[in-house]
Amino acid sequence: MVEIRFLAHVDREKCVSCPLCENVCPTAAVTLPAKGAKAEVVDEKCVACPNCSGVCPVDAITLVPREVPLRLGLDATEEEEPAIVALCQKAHLHPQQWLCLCTATRVREGAAAVLRGATTPEEVALATGTRSGCTVYCLQPTLRLLKAHGVKVVQPEGYRWYDTSQTCWDVPEAVVRKYPGHFLEEDLAVFRKA
Amino acid sequence: MITQPHPSFIRRSAYGPEPKTRAAALPGIVGLDIQSLFPDMPRAIYVEGGDLGVVRAATRNSLKDVPMDKIRPGDKVNVLASQYGFTIMGGDAYAEMLRTIKDVVEERTGCRNIRLRVCTGFRIREPDEIIEHYRLREHFPAGAMGIRAIDKGIPIETEIGTLYGVARVYDADWIIHAHHGELRELDMHRMINRAYKPFAMSYARMETRAVAHMNFGPRSSNFVSRVIFHSPFVQSKFTFGCFLLTSPQGITGVTAGTDLEALDRKLMLLGFKSYGKIRELFAEIKDCIVVLDGTGEPRYMAGGGLSFGNVTEAELDLFDLDVVPVSLGFGLYERPRGQPKAKSVNPAIRALVINHMWLGVPQQELATHIPTIAVGDDLARLLREDPMNHDFMARCVTADNLPTAMKFAHALSGTDKVVVFDGSFGTMTVSPSLASYLTERAPHVSRRVDEELMPKWLRQRGIAPESIEAVDA
Numbered sequence A: 001m002v003e004i005r006f007l008a009h010v011d012r013e014k015c016v017s018c019p020l021c022e023n024v025c026p027t028a029a030v031t032l033p034a035k036g037a038k039a040e041v042v043d044e045k046c047v048a049c050p051n052c053s054g055v056c057p058v059d060a061i062t063l064v065p066r067e068v069p070l071r072l073g074l075d076a077t078e079e080e081e082p083a084i085v086a087l088c089q090k091a092h093l094h095p096q097q098w099l100c101l102c103t104a105t106r107v108r109e110g111a112a113a114v115l116r117g118a119t120t121p122e123e124v125a126l127a128t129g130t131r132s133g134c135t136v137y138c139l140q141p142t143l144r145l146l147k148a149h150g151v152k153v154v155q156p157e158g159y160r161w162y163d164t165s166q167t168c169w170d171v172p173e174a175v176v177r178k179y180p181g182h183f184l185e186e187d188l189a190v191f192r193k194a
Numbered sequence B: 001m002i003t004q005p006h007p008s009f010i011r012r013s014a015y016g017p018e019p020k021t022r023a024a025a026l027p028g029i030v031g032l033d034i035q036s037l038f039p040d041m042p043r044a045i046y047v048e049g050g051d052l053g054v055v056r057a058a059t060r061n062s063l064k065d066v067p068m069d070k071i072r073p074g075d076k077v078n079v080l081a082s083q084y085g086f087t088i089m090g091g092d093a094y095a096e097m098l099r100t101i102k103d104v105v106e107e108r109t110g111c112r113n114i115r116l117r118v119c120t121g122f123r124i125r126e127p128d129e130i131i132e133h134y135r136l137r138e139h140f141p142a143g144a145m146g147i148r149a150i151d152k153g154i155p156i157e158t159e160i161g162t163l164y165g166v167a168r169v170y171d172a173d174w175i176i177h178a179h180h181g182e183l184r185e186l187d188m189h190r191m192i193n194r195a196y197k198p199f200a201m202s203y204a205r206m207e208t209r210a211v212a213h214m215n216f217g218p219r220s221s222n223f224v225s226r227v228i229f230h231s232p233f234v235q236s237k238f239t240f241g242c243f244l245l246t247s248p249q250g251i252t253g254v255t256a257g258t259d260l261e262a263l264d265r266k267l268m269l270l271g272f273k274s275y276g277k278i279r280e281l282f283a284e285i286k287d288c289i290v291v292l293d294g295t296g297e298p299r300y301m302a303g304g305g306l307s308f309g310n311v312t313e314a315e316l317d318l319f320d321l322d323v324v325p326v327s328l329g330f331g332l333y334e335r336p337r338g339q340p341k342a343k344s345v346n347p348a349i350r351a352l353v354i355n356h357m358w359l360g361v362p363q364q365e366l367a368t369h370i371p372t373i374a375v376g377d378d379l380a381r382l383l384r385e386d387p388m389n390h391d392f393m394a395r396c397v398t399a400d401n402l403p404t405a406m407k408f409a410h411a412l413s414g415t416d417k418v419v420v421f422d423g424s425f426g427t428m429t430v431s432p433s434l435a436s437y438l439t440e441r442a443p444h445v446s447r448r449v450d451e452e453l454m455p456k457w458l459r460q461r462g463i464a465p466e467s468i469e470a471v472d473a
């Protein structure tokens, strides 16, 4: 379980509708309802990451304590273990591997979220509590799990995230040959799946 | 040889508490001179507080034969810097190298539209702090700007598909890759394509950084940087690379050129020569208290010129390419067959005292695996509110001041050996007992590296033994 103790608060007087915050939010919690409108936060979607308050050019966003912490996460043991293992294997991930170091979330929890119907990185984040820290590294295992489950991910408007998820399993043979000494095949051999 | 400790300057930041009494000022703490331990290590031309004119001259000298004729007076040029350069010995040397690059390019090409891009990791506001602290806007009137991994991207077509750079890194006719050769995290680069790394990190969008870290292996991750660098897009803008060279003694020189492969090879050889022995010396420590007391996050905080991230994994020889430890950052969980099982944190570290650090990297494993004491309520509050270390303070105690924390750490660990990571180069800030132990072990380490390890590291990379003698900072 990840306890989210803070919440983004927009000072509407300061906001100049730029709209940088909308493009960096991992859960699409902060949006501008219309062009030129002030930024608004959906409280239950905000995972209190450092992004919007970090990029706002006029310091209109601060993280304030929540009255009641938001608790995110799921119990992966409620999903069928063979289904979790099969999905992880398909994504070339190990169920016990870290999905998110910031929140100490394992890949099996992300797999459970996908098996329960999450279809976007934003939904996986809200189901697991991930992407509430650095917001960066957990995106790849998330995209890989979604794609392995057959979800057609759709890159959002703007630049909240870009759809790119190459792995060492995807490097074309000719490229492997072109770059000897880069341990592409050797590293593949040391990855072991569940 | 025992001398005065030389802790590095702590830069004030929103990501850390107010600096307080330094660990180097604790009674009995001494400086252990690095050069006397390893006289063959590349010598420093500059140490913190010294004459920056030396760095300026070394940068000018390194650039004198670098062709710049493709830059025309009306062009736009981006000098690309990375934030960690500014944590090396107070950051003045790196800032001076950047200023000199700009001056030389301006003099040689007549181009005045030379902008600085200061790239960062997770501390989103850090570039603004850097630009202000080193007054970089004054030296880059055409613009000095921060670059974050979450900024708008630009697609880069590579041999492994589309990857994304940060648009403002590449919004010029030309780019200059201005980096450094400090060892930093060996577990993440293994001295393979080290010089290319910023192309998949500092200069890249977050998805691409995560592709390198999470989707490739512990030895192949920098392959991602390499294919980005070799993409037609990056090649159409790349002019030259310029690197501040370091050894645990300090800044050892500056090297520059248009051939990044040649620069990478030089960095690799200098990496072995500069860091091979000190890393092995740290691996000799069987029990100690570590005190963190510097600028930046623990992983990259230097002690005796070596970053702490190398000490948390010092039990394994990570220059050795046959060693593939289970690493937190990569997609490994189970130990590959026949491989050593790395502990999450080197068990020789019996207690960790945090006097000063910045937030900004997930580092929960420290508090999970080592008895940890945070000094002061201000640091504790920052850690408690850090979204990248959700449970850190739940596994850590707080002491009101450093002497109390040390007393507790001594009682807890039963050792009187102390090493401080306070950004020092040239000396290692240690307790007298650790100074004697390391002085006794240094000749053994030196022999082992010269006779066994260095030949192996070179052999694994197909490099002739005499190359190591020939390379010079």
Ligand code: SF4
Residues within 6 Å of the ligand: A007, A008, A024, A025, A026, A027, A028, A029, A030, A041, A045, A046, A047, A048, A049, A050, A051, A052, A053
């Ligand atoms: S999740 Fe992060 S970016 Fe989104 S509203 Fe909350 S603090 Fe801002």
Ligand code: SF4
Residues within 6 Å of the ligand: A010, A014, A015, A016, A017, A018, A019, A020, A021, A022, A032, A038, A039, A055, A056, A057, A058, A059, A060, A061
């Ligand atoms: S980043 Fe700041 S100014 Fe821009 S839309 Fe968001 S709150 Fe408003």
